[in-house]
Amino acid sequence: VDGQNLSYALVQVVHNAGAVSVAGGAAFARWGGRDAPTRRAAFIVLFGWAAQALSGATFGAISYAYYGQLPDLHGIAVAALVVKMVCAACGFSLAAACLVRQGHWPDARRGHVWDLSLGLAAVALIAAAFLRWFS
Numbered sequence: 264v265d266g267q268n269l270s271y272a273l274v275q276v277v278h279n280a281g282a283v284s285v286a287g288g289a290a291f292a293r294w295g296g297r298d299a300p301t302r303r304a305a306f307i308v309l310f311g312w313a314a315q316a317l318s319g320a321t322f323g324a325i326s327y328a329y330y331g332q333l334p335d336l337h338g339i340a341v342a343a344l345v346v347k348m349v350c351a352a353c354g355f356s357l358a359a360a361c362l363v364r365q366g367h368w369p370d371a372r373r374g375h376v377w378d379l380s381l382g383l384a385a386v387a388l389i390a391a392a393f394l395r396w397f398s
């Protein structure tokens with residue numbers, strides 16, 4: 264088994280699980296009804312964004328370990344990567360704010376925050392497709 268491919272595949276397992284967590288967690292909190300345990304959802308989404316940032320960085324580290332340099336990205340691929348990083352930073356902050364503050368928020372505000380969180384996940388997934396095919 265090729266070690267490099269195995270490393271990428273294992274990191275991709277984490278990265279895919281993180282993508283499901285951020286999108287699924289926000290969708291559940293948003294549409295799961297009034298009884299949806301939003302605090303648990305906020306934890307899942309928080310860890311999901313962190314997993315995306317860490318596993319995304321690990322992709323770069325693997326490339327560096329095997330080639331002595333980071334992937335040579337240009338144009339659309341760089342823009343897509345920046346979009347993903349911004350989404351991860353905003354999504355993580357939003358989930359953290361939700362954990363700390365949501366007890367003080369009215370239902371409408373909570374709903375808007377989960378809409379935004381879901382939107383960030385959608386944008387990140389769209390950017391992932393562009394990164395994949397323009398890199």
Ligand code: HEM
Nearest residue numbers: 282315316319320322347348351384387388391394395398
């Ligand atoms: C700091 C943030 C992130 C970094 C550095 C990062 C980096 C990467 C890299 C290097 C790849 C492999 C690209 C390739 O196949 O050529 C990848 C794939 C992928 N990323 Fe991310 N990512 C980040 C955040 C996210 C987020 C937030 C999501 C979704 C919510 C996401 C979803 C995906 C998906 C679905 C793939 C697989 C694409 C495919 O092969 O079709 N990533 N990411």
